[in-house]
Amino acid sequence: xxxxxxxxxxxxxxxxxxxxxxxxxxxxxxxxxxxxxxxxxxxxxxxxxxxxxxxxxxxxxxxxxxxxxxxxxxxxxxxxxxxxxxxxxxxxxxxxxxxxxxxxxxxxxxxxxxxxxxxxxxxxxxxxxxxxxxxxxxxxxxxxxxxxxxxxxxxxxxxxxxxxxxxxxxxxxxxxxxxxxxxxxxxxxxxxxxxxxxxxxxxxxxxxxxxxxx
Numbered sequence: 001x002x003x004x005x006x007x008x009x010x011x012x013x014x015x016x017x018x019x020x021x022x023x024x025x026x027x028x029x030x031x032x033x034x035x036x037x038x039x040x041x042x043x044x045x046x047x048x049x050x051x052x053x054x055x056x057x058x059x060x061x062x063x064x065x066x067x068x069x070x071x072x073x074x075x076x077x078x079x080x081x082x083x084x085x086x087x088x089x090x091x092x093x094x095x096x097x098x099x100x101x102x103x104x105x106x107x108x109x110x111x112x113x114x115x116x117x118x119x120x121x122x123x124x125x126x127x128x129x130x131x132x133x134x135x136x137x138x139x140x141x142x143x144x145x146x147x148x149x150x151x152x153x154x155x156x157x158x159x160x161x162x163x164x165x166x167x168x169x170x171x172x173x174x175x176x177x178x179x180x181x182x183x184x185x186x187x188x189x190x191x192x193x194x195x196x197x198x199x200x201x202x203x204x205x206x207x208x209x210x211x212x213x214x
Contacts, residue, residue: 008022009021010103013166014164014179014183015178015179015180016176016181017177017180018104019166019174020103020172020175021169021171021172022171022172023099023102023143023171023173024143024145024173026198028171029170029196030198030199030200032143033145033146033199033200035092036205036207039062039086040119042081042083043081043083044062044063044067044076044077044080044081044084044085045062046062047062047080048060049069049079051070057126058126059120059125059126059187060118060124061118062086063114063115063117064085064086064089064115064117065086065088066088066113066212068116073114073133073134073212073214088112092115093111093209095209096141096209097109097110097112099173099209100175102173103139103141103173104139104175110138110139110211111138112209113210113211114134114209114210115208115209115210116208117205117208118205119204119205120187120190120204121190121202121203122190122193124204125190126187128154128163128186129186130156130183130185134211134213134214136210136211136212136213137177138177138210138213139175139178139181140175140176140177140210142175142176142207142208142209143173143206143209144171144173144206145195145204145207146199146202146205147190147194147203148167149167149168149187149189149190149191149206150167151165151166151167152165153166153174153180153185155184156183156184163184169194170195187206
């Protein structure tokens with residue numbers, strides 16, 4: 001929105017889980033979108049993720065550093081075209097370290113080496129899940145571009161309540177670590193047509209940065 005009756009402020013949604021609105025300025029959003037468009041091209045580009053049960057995720061995905069597939073990591077796009085995964089750039093790791101520090105306060109420099117980039121069109125969603133395939137407990141950094149979504153952040157025990165629903169808009173940062181590192185979370189809804197017009201993106205991109213421990 002161009003004008004807010006009440007400006008959005010950072011909030012601790014749960015212990016170790018922090019929402020920082022408007023963390024990326026307009027120029028940084030455009031730069032990150034341009035990089036995502038490059039990463040989405042083949043080989044090892046944007047793909048539809050198929051689950052072991054035969055279903056498909058409605059959000060499409062591309063990976064950097066390590067290729068995630070349900071429920072493991074590989075160095076090649078084993079459930080795609082089989083090409084080597086694209087490298088994880090150093091500048092993206094630095095962005096992740098800065099994001100974690102800004103959200104959670106002074107922390108050691110985490111060695112981010114994985115990016116999972118999910119693209120949501122207007123009908124896409126993400127069920128409640130935990131990011132539990134890594135062998136490190138470093139905070140997860142989540143950056144949003146494009147359309148606004150409902151982000152549901154729950155608890156570490158069950159996909160059901162209690163959980164908190166909040167809006168993530170283009171440029172927002174969400175970081176979760178510590179006692180909330182393995183909390184269930186998901187995206188039940190995307191609001192089509194809510195992206196900043198100047199960004200030039202139809203849909204939503206979520207860039208999630210993780211430390212593999214591999």
